[in-house]
Structure formats: structure tokens, C-alpha cells
């Protein structure tokens with residue numbers, strides 16, 4: 001029975017699944033936590049990956065592996081393969097001004113046409129421009145630019161400061177499409193944009209086709225991996241009409257499309273998927289952590305928060321939470337903060353606050369559904385995944401807010417499963 005291993009190196013943690021490569025049955029699992037913060041030393045992810053793999057019984061009997069991970073984070077490497085500074089994550093908004101500068105220089109329409117994206121602070125290109133302007137000495141040292149899953153793949157294959165072969169960095173279409181300097185229509189990097197952002201050229205990971213592979217130091221087959229949203233689509237085997245709503249640290253709304261989606265308003269990101277097609281996606285910065293924050297405020301567990309929310313009536317008697325705790329990406333309001341409105345003596349109850357948190361968080365995702373629909377993406381039903389989907393209140397309230405049937409697949413690590421499925425396909 002050959003085994004395949006898949007990884008989800010996500011914002012809050014690293015999850016590993018080991019599956020039977022023939023049947024897909026999960027044989028072993030492991031996990032480890034990541035530190036908080038929007039700027040993180042990638043060494044933490046590397047240690048968490050090693051812990052999570054050990055927790056899942058190790059690699060000794062594994063024949064193939066692949067890594068899925070949080071998208072967009074900037075891992076800047078020097079010529080010796082050393083990480084130059086803490087990685088700036090997808091939810092770090094310090095590069096909002098750099099996004100505005102790039103739009104002013106090139107125009108939103110041109111950037112959307114060349115890359116499928118209109119820059120917001122999340123995308124890698126804006127982090128490079130921020131680095132050039134805010135830390136020119138660090139920018140000058142950049143010899144290669146990787147993303148979290150690219151860098152972890154490189155490390156686990158046996159590369160790093162001790163063996164710094166930068167040309168061995170590899171990635172896949174889905175994660176390349178989140179950089180802001182890759183063209184989903186041609187499948188090529190747009191080096192002029194990279195240079196405009198960073199100030200000079202650099203090594204970029206080779207973009208492997210979905211069925212291509214490389215090897216690790218022990219000769220195992222290694223898949224190209226994927227951004228976490230594309231890996232989830234693989235793990236769920238989403239069909240046309242399915243729209244995936246993930247409630248993790250980020251809230252995402254995405255669907256597999258056979259054609260690229262180009263939205264010059266920037267609401268829908270025109271990503272590629274991990275199987276040769278496309279993955280139009282809308283992302284919010286405020287999702288599961290909205291529930292974490294309000295549960296903390298009310299000093300209740302997630303289960304108790306859910307019970308409270310279901311005690312309140314639909315609409316929470318007019319109490320509304322606009323949950324922009326971390327600023328927001330869609331709509332593009334990087335400096336916003338959360339607001340609670342509709343407070344009266346009658347509406348200010350614990351159940352109403354719990355309900356307003358769930359409804360406010362889901363409303364942001366509902367706007368994402370509208371944006372995909374406006375791009376002509378067929379939406380028949382929602383597949384609800386991510387940590388927040390474990391909340392019974394979220395499951396009950398989501399169909400009301402979305403106006404669509406909502407299916408909640410059996411709780412599982414769909415990103416890691418998608419990566420494992422990619423790895424398993426290398427053995428067939």
C-alpha cells in the first residue's frame with residue numbers, strides 16, 4: 001500500500017495527512033501550531049512542518065508528498081538561501097500604500113489584464129514594492145522570491161542555507177497566480193512588473209504543471225503543491241456549480257472555472273487552480289477570528305457562542321457588527337476597524353451580539369458570492385469548510401444569509417487532503 005502525504009501550512013497551524021495513495025483513505029494525521037502575527041519568521045513554519053510530519057508518523061514509509069499553504073506571503077531569500085526578514089503574510093496591510101502606487105503607475109485595467117489581479121495589500125507584488133521603499137538595504141539583498149509553500153517544499157527537499165540552490169525553487173500555477181507578477185492567460189511570469197516592484201530582477205520558483213514532479217533528497221516524488229484555496233478545491237473535488245466558502249483566518253469564496261476571470265474592479269481575484277483551470281476567488285480578512293473575538297469578549301466557548309447566536313432572532317433585533325477587525329481586503333479598506341451599531345437597551349443582549357457576529361461575518365462572504373455571480377460564475381450550492389464551519393450557528397445561519405443551499409462536507413483537512421491527492425496522483 002503506497003502512502004502519500006499532504007500538508008496544509010495555513011495561517012494558524014500546520015496540518016498533515018498521510019493517505020493510502022490508491023484509495024485516498026486517511027491513515028495518519030498530525031498538526032502543530034504557528035505563531036500569531038502578520039509578520040512571521042518562516043523558520044517557525046519549517047519547525048511546525050517537521051513537528052506535524054513527526055506527529056503524523058514521519059516520512060519513512062511515504063512514497064510521495066506535496067505541500068499546500070497560505071497564499072501570497074513574501075519569503076525573500078538572499079544569494080546564500082537565507083531568509084532576509086520575517087515573511088509578510090497575506091493579512092499584513094502595511095503594503096496598502098504600495099498597492100495604490102502600483103495602480104497609479106500601471107492602471108487597474110492593465111494590471112488586471114496582465115496578472116488577473118488588481119493589487120491590494122495581500123498580494124506579493126505589493127510587499128516587494130513596500131520592501132523596496134521601506135527597507136532598501138533588504139530589497140537590494142533579495143536574490144530569490146518564494147511563497148510559503150514554495151519555500152517549505154524547497155526546505156523539505158533538502159535545500160536551504162546549507163544547500164542554497166535557488167534554481168531548485170518550484171511552485172505551481174495557483175500560488176504563482178497570487179503573486180501579482182504572473183499572467184494566468186500565458187502561464188508566464190511578468191518580469192517587468194517584478195522589477196518595477198522590487199527594483200531589480202530575482203530568481204522566481206519554476207512553475208510546474210499540475211502533473212509534473214520533482215524529487216526530494218531520498219528520491220521520493222514531490223508534487224508542485226498549491227495555494228491553500230486551490231488545494232481545497234482538489235480535496236473537495238468541487239464540480240461546476242459548487243462554490244467553496246472557507247471560514248478560516250481568511251474568509252474565501254471561490255469556484256473552479258474553465259476560463260480565466262478578469263475583474264478590473266479587483267473584487268474577484270483571477271487566480272489559477274491547481275489542476276490546469278482557474279479559481280476566481282473573493283477573500284476577506286475577517287472570518288473565524290471574528291467569532292474568536294466575540295466568544296472571547298463574552299467569555300464563552302465556541303459551542304456556547306453558537307448556542308447564544310441561535311437563541312437570538314434573525315437580524316439580532318437590529319444589532320449589526322461590521323467586522324473589520326483587521327482592516328478589510330474585500331472591500332479594500334485596509335485601515336478600517338470594526339463597528340457595532342443598532343444598540344438599544346432592548347437589542348443589547350448576549351444572544352444578539354453572538355448572532356450579529358455570525359451574521360456580520362457571513363455577510364462579507366455573501367458579498368463575495370454576489371461578486372462571483374456578477375462575473376458569470378454559476379453558483380448552485382455552497383460547500384462550507386474551514387474551522388468556522390464547525391459552528392452549528394454558522395451552519396444554520398449561512399443558508400439564510402447566502403440565499404443558497406449550503407452543504408457542509410464531513411469535517412476534514414481538505415487543503416492537506418488536496419495536496420495528498422496531488423502527491424498520490426504521481427504514483428499512479
Ligand SMILES: Nc1ncnc2c1ncn2[C@@H]1O[C@H](COP(=O)(O)OP(=O)(O)O)[C@@H](O)[C@H]1O
Pocket residue numbers: 010011012013247248249250288289291292302303385386387388389390391
Ligand atoms: N467550533 C468552532 N466554531 C467557530 N470557530 C471555530 C471552531 N473551531 C475552530 N474555530 C476557529 O477556526 C479557526 C481555524 O480554522 P482553520 O480553517 O484551521 O484556519 P486557518 O486555515 O486559517 O489556519 C480558528 O480561528 C478557530 O478558533
Ligand SMILES: O=C(CO)[C@@H](O)[C@H](O)COP(=O)(O)O
Pocket residue numbers: 010011012069070071072090122178227228229248249250251252281283
Ligand atoms: O489570501 C488568501 C487567499 O487569497 C488566504 O486565503 C490565504 O491563502 C490564507 O488562508 P488561511 O490560512 O486563512 O486558510
